[in-house]
Amino acid sequence: MADHTLPIPGAITAAPSRGAALLEWLHGWVVTVDHKRLGILYVVYAIFFLLVAGAEALAMRIQLAIPGNHFVGPETYNELFTMHGTTMVFLVGMPILFGFANYLVPLMVGARDMAFPRLNAFSFWLTAFGGLLLYFSFIGGFGLYGMGNAPDVGWFAYAPLTAKAFSPGHNTDYWALSLIVMGFGTLGTAINIIATTLSMRCRGMTLFRMPLFVWLMLVVSGLTLITITPLTAAQIMLLIDRYVGGHFFDTQSGGSAVVWIHFFWIFGHPEVYVLVMPAFGIASEIIPVFSRKAIFGYPAMVAASVGIAFVSLGVWAHHMFTVGMTSVGNAFFVLSTMMVGIPTGIKIFNWLATMWGGKIRFATPMLFATGFLFQFLIAGLTGIMLSVAPWDWQLHNSYFVIAHFHYVLVGGIVFCIFAAIYYWYPKATGRMLSETLGHWHFWLFLIGFHITFDTMHLVGILGMPRSIYTYEADRGWNTLNMIISAGGMIQGIAVLIFAWNLIDSFLHGKEAGNDPWDAWTLEWSTPSPPPAYNFGADPVVRSRRPLWDLKHPNDPDWKYEQ
Amino acid sequence: MQPGRRLCLFRSRLCALCLPCLCAVPALAQGPQATPSILAPASTPAHEIYNLSLFVLLITGSIFAVVAGLLAYVVVRFRARGPDAEHEPPQIYGSTQVELAWTVIPVLIVVVLFLTTARIIFAIQDAPEPKSALDVTVIGHQFWWEFRYPKLNIVTANELHIPASTRGAPEPTYLHLLSADVDHSFWVPQLAGKTDLIPNHPNEMWLDPRAPGLYVGQCAQFCGVEHAKMLIRVYVDTPQQFDSWAENQQRLAVDDSAALAGREVFESQACVNCHTIVGTPAHGTFGPDLTHLMSRATIGAGAAANTPENLHAWIEDPGTFKPGALMPAMQLSNQQVNELVAYLSTLH
Numbered sequence: 001m002a003d004h005t006l007p008i009p010g011a012i013t014a015a016p017s018r019g020a021a022l023l024e025w026l027h028g029w030v031v032t033v034d035h036k037r038l039g040i041l042y043v044v045y046a047i048f049f050l051l052v053a054g055a056e057a058l059a060m061r062i063q064l065a066i067p068g069n070h071f072v073g074p075e076t077y078n079e080l081f082t083m084h085g086t087t088m089v090f091l092v093g094m095p096i097l098f099g100f101a102n103y104l105v106p107l108m109v110g111a112r113d114m115a116f117p118r119l120n121a122f123s124f125w126l127t128a129f130g131g132l133l134l135y136f137s138f139i140g141g142f143g144l145y146g147m148g149n150a151p152d153v154g155w156f157a158y159a160p161l162t163a164k165a166f167s168p169g170h171n172t173d174y175w176a177l178s179l180i181v182m183g184f185g186t187l188g189t190a191i192n193i194i195a196t197t198l199s200m201r202c203r204g205m206t207l208f209r210m211p212l213f214v215w216l217m218l219v220v221s222g223l224t225l226i227t228i229t230p231l232t233a234a235q236i237m238l239l240i241d242r243y244v245g246g247h248f249f250d251t252q253s254g255g256s257a258v259v260w261i262h263f264f265w266i267f268g269h270p271e272v273y274v275l276v277m278p279a280f281g282i283a284s285e286i287i288p289v290f291s292r293k294a295i296f297g298y299p300a301m302v303a304a305s306v307g308i309a310f311v312s313l314g315v316w317a318h319h320m321f322t323v324g325m326t327s328v329g330n331a332f333f334v335l336s337t338m339m340v341g342i343p344t345g346i347k348i349f350n351w352l353a354t355m356w357g358g359k360i361r362f363a364t365p366m367l368f369a370t371g372f373l374f375q376f377l378i379a380g381l382t383g384i385m386l387s388v389a390p391w392d393w394q395l396h397n398s399y400f401v402i403a404h405f406h407y408v409l410v411g412g413i414v415f416c417i418f419a420a421i422y423y424w425y426p427k428a429t430g431r432m433l434s435e436t437l438g439h440w441h442f443w444l445f446l447i448g449f450h451i452t453f454d455t456m457h458l459v460g461i462l463g464m465p466r467s468i469y470t471y472e473a474d475r476g477w478n479t480l481n482m483i484i485s486a487g488g489m490i491q492g493i494a495v496l497i498f499a500w501n502l503i504d505s506f507l508h509g510k511e512a513g514n515d516p517w518d519a520w521t522l523e524w525s526t527p528s529p530p531p532a533y534n535f536g537a538d539p540v541v542r543s544r545r546p547l548w549d550l551k552h553p554n555d556p557d558w559k560y561e562q
Numbered sequence: 563m564q565p566g567r568r569l570c571l572f573r574s575r576l577c578a579l580c581l582p583c584l585c586a587v588p589a590l591a592q593g594p595q596a597t598p599s600i601l602a603p604a605s606t607p608a609h610e611i612y613n614l615s616l617f618v619l620l621i622t623g624s625i626f627a628v629v630a631g632l633l634a635y636v637v638v639r640f641r642a643r644g645p646d647a648e649h650e651p652p653q654i655y656g657s658t659q660v661e662l663a664w665t666v667i668p669v670l671i672v673v674v675l676f677l678t679t680a681r682i683i684f685a686i687q688d689a690p691e692p693k694s695a696l697d698v699t700v701i702g703h704q705f706w707w708e709f710r711y712p713k714l715n716i717v718t719a720n721e722l723h724i725p726a727s728t729r730g731a732p733e734p735t736y737l738h739l740l741s742a743d744v745d746h747s748f749w750v751p752q753l754a755g756k757t758d759l760i761p762n763h764p765n766e767m768w769l770d771p772r773a774p775g776l777y778v779g780q781c782a783q784f785c786g787v788e789h790a791k792m793l794i795r796v797y798v799d800t801p802q803q804f805d806s807w808a809e810n811q812q813r814l815a816v817d818d819s820a821a822l823a824g825r826e827v828f829e830s831q832a833c834v835n836c837h838t839i840v841g842t843p844a845h846g847t848f849g850p851d852l853t854h855l856m857s858r859a860t861i862g863a864g865a866a867a868n869t870p871e872n873l874h875a876w877i878e879d880p881g882t883f884k885p886g887a888l889m890p891a892m893q894l895s896n897q898q899v900n901e902l903v904a905y906l907s908t909l910h
Contacts, residue, residue, distance in 0.1 A: 074787045154784045161744045251761035297656035322758050324765035327687040331680045338672045349664040359642035359651050381622040390611045390682045393755020394600045397782045463598030463751040465782040468790035476597035
């Protein structure tokens, strides 16, 4: 066929100039539909915004280090915490986890790409431009003086503070529009992951032989389809209120502020599980490999994941114990919330049992995974405390809550993300990250994390509410806030070491080889980095750990797995 | 090297455990009177929550001790060491009995926690309002509190006075929570948990403090630019103190002829559009009622102490203490401001 003529080797003689080569390289990344390149784009994009949102957090901590500080004014502070929250959830958490899913799911199920590669690229660019739209508000969302004006209504954007009367200008519009755009990108990726897992698995890879990470991403993608929808609906209703004269949330015309709160948390609470379950998946891959044992209770782990997803859809109003629901309503959400603790507990016990009797190697990925286990345990227990509605009447919107969800998001998810980067970076780049820098990163980050967030629980118990740009000097919060801010700086230094490690190891790191960790899932059977087609021949698997079977022909998994 | 590293890990865990306790010491030493700590309850709802929280803390603390202990044991006991590290450990894929055990035990714990919690929810939320109760309507504004006592015909702002409630003659205060604009939340930790003030969605809460004194708190739901300076002061008075306070609040504004110039400034400027001074033509309701301004210790919802100098600075430009407050700087001459301060200072 005419389209498929092969190039004549002799015809290409002139080597492209340096500039042209750079353009070619850039063009290659922009137009790529390769799941691995898109995965890397997601992760790099997310790490960039991690640094941005981290800087926003440090600016807030400088402001709060002493009472009555004037480092930033109230308007700027409100923009900082709104942007920090929105960025961390939508521009860091979601993209980085979907980035890992993009990179790993096809490799783990023995496929050559995602089910819909073009949809995959489309989803990434939607997400990317959604993020740029949000940050464009700094220069484009003119305020009263025609200057840049970022959203300042909190990442939860409770009505009616978002109504035109209380939020003039365009900053709230940028917030709503960018979330809608990113929401569509997320939906595309979720559909893609579901299709890939259900229809692209290699021969022998039954659903119950999939790596747990793939299982978790399947569950998360299903959950995403359900939860992004109410968020998008609420944003559209908000825009209708603001521009077409709707009265959904406009209380001055009889609208309901409470309806927004319901909509937001019907999205917002499952969203927490959308973020944390990929982290569970990462831990479920790393802990067995570094403990040198198969995951304990694989079927229970799968069941617990599906169970968490189901229960998580019925707990949203535990964010609303102070809104004034009936006592029966409050009691219902107490029970449903506490029930999440059961499957979550099963997971923690199964990870411990996986480590039990193993020979644990504490390389950097395992250090982070162990830190995750410890912190996630505490996060779960403070979650139980917050589910006790009367206690929540005290703790809600205090720094105790801030401490609790940062324990989940940083102590749990970010620790797992770091573990994942140390673990899979060799696969993606062909080079190992420096273990020395990795240890510095881990220990500094661990210490900084505990100084900051352990202390935050206390200042919350002493009555400090969230979202305040300054506080009275006589409240007994001064020393604690100084400590919290100091811990934040230590974490900042640790993240800079990490960023340096990423760059330096890319250029000078040790060659990784195919399988540096002596691991068991399919991605480690291909070269590092894997070729565009992933696998030279379609793999065939007989158990959950195909590479274990190869390495131990006398003692293969398929003989023993239930 | 390996024992050293192990010790290191152990030490970090120990630090993580001890740090909170160490931090708590200086914090408590800074004067518990002004600290709105939930650990120092002074009213029945706060007490019930405190007792419940101790019970929950005991259970979660025990879970923590067991699981973190297991984790520490696993990390120390099962780390790879020595030349034998080359051989893989025995592979164990699961155990139904063990997994069943650690499913059933959490279920039992959840049942206990839920029943205890439900009891307290009903006890606090569904407590019937006694006849002797004092009703106060609390209206949240950007960024201040309006307190109305419908039975006593009193309107005041930012500083709530309520009588102490004794066991013999219980006189709890029932707060009816409304909002004039956006969501707010009423939180005075030593007296009760917080309840939100939401437009079109009236809420209710109650307090029955026993010990007279000053209890501080603040708005706990982000409500805009000056959310941080929307402070609450609750004065719990003895019945006699409360009666004399109420009697004073019910009077018309003091009409002191010495401050006539200031009163003229007040009534000829836009002040009257937003503020009320009972007994004068000022009937505005967008800002705090100033009839008995001098009976309050602070101005600007706790943004500054109520002194003549601060009043002067506030009237010149409220942004001095509270950038983003909705009261505009009225561009008055220094002379006018002085007269205004002299007038306001008579409003006892």
